[in-house]
Amino acid sequence: MPDLIAKPALGTAAVTIAATTLAEAALTTITAIAPYPGGEAAVTRALHPMGLAFPAPNTARTAGNATLVWTGRAQAFLIGAPPPADLTAAVTDQSDAWVTLTLSGPQARATLSRLVPLDLRHATSGQAFRSALNHMPLILIVDGPEAFRLMTFRSMARTAWAEVSHALTLIGARSALG
Amino acid sequence: MRIDGKGRVDRSRPVTITFDGRKLPAYKGDTLASALIANDVRVVGRSFKYHRPRGILTAGSEEPNALVEVIGHANQTPNTRATVQEVFEGLVAQSQNRWPSLAFDVMAVNDLAAPFLSAGFYYKTFMWPRRFWEGIYEPLIRRAAGLGRLSGKHDEGVYEKAWAHCDLLVIGSGPAGLMAALTAGRAGADVILCEETAEVGGRLLSDDGQIDGAPAENWVDLAVAELASLPNVRVMVRTTVTGAYDDGTFGALERVGLHRRPRPNLPRECFWRIVARRSILAAGALERGIAFENNDRPGIMMASALGTFLNRYGVVPGREVTLFGNNDSTRLTARCLMAAGVSVAAIIDARADAPDEAGTTVHKGAVVIGTRGRMGLREIAVRKGSTEFRVATDVLGISGGWNPTVHLTCHMNGRPQWSPDLAAFVPSGGAIPGMLVAGAANGTFSTHGCLAAGAQAARVSLTALDRVAPDVALPQAEDAPYRIAPLWAVPGTGRAWLDFANDVTVKDVALSAQEGFASVEHMKRYTTQGMAPDQGKNSSVAALAVLADATGRGIPETGTTTFRPPYTPVSIAAMGAGARAEGFAPQRFLTSDQASRDRGAPMIEAGLWYRPSYFPKPGETTWRQACDREVTMVRTSVGVADVSTLGKIDIQGRDAGRFLDFVYTNTFSTLPVGRVRYGLMLREDGHVLDDGTTTRLAEDHWLMTTTTAAAGLVMRHLDFVHQAFCASMDVRFISVTEHWAQFAVAGPGARDLLASALGRAPGLPFMGVQAVTIQGVPGRLFRISFSGEEGYEIAVPARYGEALFRDLTARAETMGGGLYGMEALNVLRIEKGFITHAEIHGRTTAFDIGMDRMVSAKKDCIGKAAAARPGMVGAGRDQLVGLKPLTDTPITAGAHLFVQGTAITRENDQGYVTSVGYSPTLASWLGLAFLQNGRARHGETIRLVDHLRKVDVLCSVTDPVFHDSEGAKLRA
Numbered sequence A: 001m002p003d004l005i006a007k008p009a010l011g012t013a014a015v016t017i018a019a020t021t022l023a024e025a026a027l028t029t030i031t032a033i034a035p036y037p038g039g040e041a042a043v044t045r046a047l048h049p050m051g052l053a054f055p056a057p058n059t060a061r062t063a064g065n066a067t068l069v070w071t072g073r074a075q076a077f078l079i080g081a082p083p084p085a086d087l088t089a090a091v092t093d094q095s096d097a098w099v100t101l102t103l104s105g106p107q108a109r110a111t112l113s114r115l116v117p118l119d120l121r122h123a124t125s126g127q128a129f130r131s132a133l134n135h136m137p138l139i140l141i142v143d144g145p146e147a148f149r150l151m152t153f154r155s156m157a158r159t160a161w162a163e164v165s166h167a168l169t170l171i172g173a174r175s176a177l178g
Numbered sequence B: 001m002r003i004d005g006k007g008r009v010d011r012s013r014p015v016t017i018t019f020d021g022r023k024l025p026a027y028k029g030d031t032l033a034s035a036l037i038a039n040d041v042r043v044v045g046r047s048f049k050y051h052r053p054r055g056i057l058t059a060g061s062e063e064p065n066a067l068v069e070v071i072g073h074a075n076q077t078p079n080t081r082a083t084v085q086e087v088f089e090g091l092v093a094q095s096q097n098r099w100p101s102l103a104f105d106v107m108a109v110n111d112l113a114a115p116f117l118s119a120g121f122y123y124k125t126f127m128w129p130r131r132f133w134e135g136i137y138e139p140l141i142r143r144a145a146g147l148g149r150l151s152g153k154h155d156e157g158v159y160e161k162a163w164a165h166c167d168l169l170v171i172g173s174g175p176a177g178l179m180a181a182l183t184a185g186r187a188g189a190d191v192i193l194c195e196e197t198a199e200v201g202g203r204l205l206s207d208d209g210q211i212d213g214a215p216a217e218n219w220v221d222l223a224v225a226e227l228a229s230l231p232n233v234r235v236m237v238r239t240t241v242t243g244a245y246d247d248g249t250f251g252a253l254e255r256v257g258l259h260r261r262p263r264p265n266l267p268r269e270c271f272w273r274i275v276a277r278r279s280i281l282a283a284g285a286l287e288r289g290i291a292f293e294n295n296d297r298p299g300i301m302m303a304s305a306l307g308t309f310l311n312r313y314g315v316v317p318g319r320e321v322t323l324f325g326n327n328d329s330t331r332l333t334a335r336c337l338m339a340a341g342v343s344v345a346a347i348i349d350a351r352a353d354a355p356d357e358a359g360t361t362v363h364k365g366a367v368v369i370g371t372r373g374r375m376g377l378r379e380i381a382v383r384k385g386s387t388e389f390r391v392a393t394d395v396l397g398i399s400g401g402w403n404p405t406v407h408l409t410c411h412m413n414g415r416p417q418w419s420p421d422l423a424a425f426v427p428s429g430g431a432i433p434g435m436l437v438a439g440a441a442n443g444t445f446s447t448h449g450c451l452a453a454g455a456q457a458a459r460v461s462l463t464a465l466d467r468v469a470p471d472v473a474l475p476q477a478e479d480a481p482y483r484i485a486p487l488w489a490v491p492g493t494g495r496a497w498l499d500f501a502n503d504v505t506v507k508d509v510a511l512s513a514q515e516g517f518a519s520v521e522h523m524k525r526y527t528t529q530g531m532a533p534d535q536g537k538n539s540s541v542a543a544l545a546v547l548a549d550a551t552g553r554g555i556p557e558t559g560t561t562t563f564r565p566p567y568t569p570v571s572i573a574a575m576g577a578g579a580r581a582e583g584f585a586p587q588r589f590l591t592s593d594q595a596s597r598d599r600g601a602p603m604i605e606a607g608l609w610y611r612p613s614y615f616p617k618p619g620e621t622t623w624r625q626a627c628d629r630e631v632t633m634v635r636t637s638v639g640v641a642d643v644s645t646l647g648k649i650d651i652q653g654r655d656a657g658r659f660l661d662f663v664y665t666n667t668f669s670t671l672p673v674g675r676v677r678y679g680l681m682l683r684e685d686g687h688v689l690d691d692g693t694t695t696r697l698a699e700d701h702w703l704m705t706t707t708t709a710a711a712g713l714v715m716r717h718l719d720f721v722h723q724a725f726c727a728s729m730d731v732r733f734i735s736v737t738e739h740w741a742q743f744a745v746a747g748p749g750a751r752d753l754l755a756s757a758l759g760r761a762p763g764l765p766f767m768g769v770q771a772v773t774i775q776g777v778p779g780r781l782f783r784i785s786f787s788g789e790e791g792y793e794i795a796v797p798a799r800y801g802e803a804l805f806r807d808l809t810a811r812a813e814t815m816g817g818g819l820y821g822m823e824a825l826n827v828l829r830i831e832k833g834f835i836t837h838a839e840i841h842g843r844t845t846a847f848d849i850g851m852d853r854m855v856s857a858k859k860d861c862i863g864k865a866a867a868a869r870p871g872m873v874g875a876g877r878d879q880l881v882g883l884k885p886l887t888d889t890p891i892t893a894g895a896h897l898f899v900q901g902t903a904i905t906r907e908n909d910q911g912y913v914t915s916v917g918y919s920p921t922l923a924s925w926l927g928l929a930f931l932q933n934g935r936a937r938h939g940e941t942i943r944l945v946d947h948l949r950k951v952d953v954l955c956s957v958t959d960p961v962f963h964d965s966e967g968a969k970l971r972a
Helices: A040-050 A108-112 A154-176 B032-038 B106-112 B121-125 B132-144 B175-186 B216-229 B303-313 B329-339 B447-464 B506-514 B520-527 B540-551 B593-598 B623-636 B656-663 B711-725 B750-758 B798-814 B822-832
Strands: A015-017 A020-024 A030-034 A060-063 A066-072 A075-079 A090-093 A098-104 A128-133 A136-144 A147-153 B010-019 B022-028 B067-071 B076-081 B092-095 B159-171 B191-194 B233-236 B239-245 B249-255 B269-281 B285-287 B300-302 B320-325 B343-349 B361-364 B366-372 B379-384 B387-392 B395-399 B402-404 B417-419 B424-426 B435-437 B497-499 B603-606 B609-612 B639-642 B647-652 B676-682 B688-698 B701-706 B732-735 B740-746 B769-774 B777-782 B791-797 B878-885 B896-899 B911-919 B924-932 B941-946 B951-958
Touching: A015 A154, A020 A154, A030 B732, A060 A136, A066 A128, A066 A136, A090 B647, A090 B732, A098 A108, A098 A136, A098 A154, A108 A147, A108 A154, A128 A154, A136 A154, A147 A154, B010 B032, B022 B032, B032 B303, B159 B175, B159 B447, B175 B191, B175 B216, B175 B233, B175 B269, B175 B447, B191 B239, B191 B269, B216 B233, B239 B269, B269 B447, B285 B303, B300 B303, B303 B320, B303 B329, B303 B395, B320 B329, B329 B343, B329 B395, B343 B366, B343 B387, B361 B379, B402 B424, B435 B447, B497 B506, B497 B540, B506 B520, B506 B540, B520 B540, B593 B603, B593 B798, B623 B639, B623 B822, B623 B911, B639 B798, B647 B656, B647 B711, B656 B701, B656 B711, B688 B711, B688 B777, B701 B711, B711 B732, B740 B750, B740 B798, B750 B769, B750 B791, B750 B798, B769 B791, B791 B798, B822 B911, B822 B924, B878 B911, B878 B941, B896 B911
Parallel strands: B010 B092, B159 B191, B159 B269, B191 B233, B269 B435, B300 B395, B320 B343, B320 B395, B343 B361
Antiparallel strands: A015 A020, A020 A098, A030 A075, A030 A090, A060 A066, A066 A075, A098 A147, A128 A136, A136 A147, B010 B022, B067 B076, B067 B092, B239 B249, B249 B269, B285 B402, B366 B379, B379 B387, B417 B424, B603 B609, B639 B740, B647 B701, B647 B732, B676 B688, B688 B701, B740 B791, B769 B777, B777 B791, B878 B924, B878 B951, B896 B941, B911 B924, B941 B951
């Protein structure tokens, strides 16, 4: 048990506006897995017992508590579970590098349309994107048509929170017009 | 005045507005323009140049005259078109470009001086004498320039930016746009329908026409209800599509809160970026005027605007209406007005074969040749053949024909084509990929034609979208042919206005041609025609027709000027929504941020990061006192600093060593596990890209450190080198900058501090690394130094950063040490002669900074060949040196160096200063500089001159390392 106190990036309480909730996800384990040239099949074999496989671009798969999300060329993040010991790939701890915000509710997509240039009209669970949250790097995981996980640099957490909550606030004011 | 029983305003909801201090009654649904007309306000503005009284000319966003300031609680919006601004309870607006009042404007003296203020006046007058320019002409022009005024305060209004995506974007909701949206919507396509005004319907709401034998507005209501019932259709009212861009992207401005009382958090406007697979432009057409003498009196307006004001808002701007035109549009207006009980004194029709009209007199083959009534039209003069007569009238509606709204089709370099039949420009096909043009925007002017064209454009678009087009029955509507005889300007001697907004007359255009500015683009700039907020919507076609006449060319040969976005003015605040103050860029905060602020540290921006500048102690009144103390503390005791901002890149793979050898100038593959090496990286052009340390954590596992400034740049560079040159290598890398919080512990007491924190002595050689567990947390300990003292950096996962920082701070303080900030860090590294991006600023080479021996001769690396080019090495280069003033005088970065006794001129420049600081250790100011052939000039005295900050000091040239040049302390 460490003597040092672990702190989340924000420690901010969730906000709900127009039945849509923005919250900071709890700290978890995030591991970057980057197979070497020709090594994806071996990685998939190693992940098989977890019910996962190396993901195709723009996809994420969840099995139990673990999500494996495509994050770039020959790179995926394993979120929520430690990596298998017998993985032959470049494996890097990314647990503290990211802040994860969850945005869910009927106005989630409208809120994202203020911040992210992606076409999310047909957003469905299992999609994932590398994009931009205004000027910040973004990993966007679609957990459902109205449920999203947004990951950006931990150091930018305050700006990310401010910008997403601001967008949601404006949406709320629009919704109040009826 | 109001006409009972007409208009779509909500008469059950009266509101009160204020214009120029007068309270006026209006109804919900009115625009400011219709409310002013209802209250018989005739003069609403003053023209730009001559300050002539002007009234409302149009009923739409093209309005050139009725520009007002809308006064909000905390803002003032100038150049608001009264025809666009909707009323709400408490709306306050005032006229602009007049002083002291709209009725009496001192600057109207310009109108009397008009003979001296012709086109090109500015260019001819303000050229000489040259010395008058700054002192007299410029202030004079600045005072006269512009229309409305801003409040002078920051705009703290809320604005929004958003993206939207659809299969089909329909621009405009008249008969063509509505029919297109209905057809595509029924087929299940994702449709966005944008309508500029508050209500869907376009001219169907303005013209009092019939569809399927009933009032057209009934059909509009049904269509609106059906579109609202389709989940795949999104109707965006009050939204103007302002620009067409690459890849089916459109800009659009939505008025979200401008038409209602301000509410907290409700955006004033939203700037949309709409990405559409296909688009249909159904933006209609704009009616154009006819130039004749004094055609700018208040009370003279577009004939179609009279129809809009009557049918949409139930107002008419006078009691006795006259119409003047060259096509049948005047008939439609006349019938509407007469049916509403408004007297139409006469129709002046320029066509000799014009049809008669029941209920009024038609003067065929006649033209208006003059008007009277400075503050409001009283009378017009008409010439018919050789006879001239006068008609008493307070409203003159003009129709010179219709200009299809081709603007968006030209935003990607398309040019419209001249249609002699329509006497108008029509869009060229295919000018915007994926866009079809339908209805009046394409030169189809009958209601039936518009409905059919809209349906057809939707069918073609649906096919392109791989959807089956439904059978849609076309409703019945009028299909009258468009009959026009072109007439641009009535010949005469007086001033006949073309561009109302910028006060450009027929004579000005002719003068432009006469003076050699005969190309339409030159004419535009010479006369300023089309350069006002309306961007020539009301005048450009007529102006170029007049130009064609003056130059003896045809209209198609003369051509149009370039149509550029935006179609209507877009506030910068909307385009920059969210970017005010700290919204301008993301802010990056250290895990130690709060701990540093708790100690009163002022934060400075380093890129996007916020880093502590210094940590003031009680009694210290200047930053220098704190900085000097912190430097001395590190040199004599121990200091702690957060260095997490430095870039950290985790590199793994069998070929990682080879890869590093290729990107660094020096060799890394030979570095033993557990050791750290300093490396230098070049750009492909041979200049220094970055420097930093790289650690070998395991046989195939490395950790690269970059400077804070170049962290992203180096990551991108590695990606480029990997993908372009070494794609087959077994190497993978990822940024871990954000994962680790890393703290420097430096000074003679560093080892003791770490021993207390770790519970054991670190026992680490200089440039060594070890895995450690610090208070139960696994981390990494590096023995590296940027201060010249015995130095360590300890890294833990970021979640423990704040806790470790506070812990190390407390331990340092009990030892007589403490925190040091960026100022002290900078002085420490200058004393030691360490470089930052102040020195490796992009124009220096490894040779310049004295590190040419670090470029290994045994291997190739990025930039090596380019760094060996002639001129990249040698005595001619500015080389890194140290500077020490001969007297106790501050020196400045940015100063230039000169040999004593030479003139201080550019030609004698010997180099420049990059970094300075006061060294409490050496009790002297110190500088780092680049001096021509500097390494051979140690010991020389050089003159440092900074004209900007008035510094002129003699300095001794030294080695750049001032402190512990043998590195004994570092390696202790």
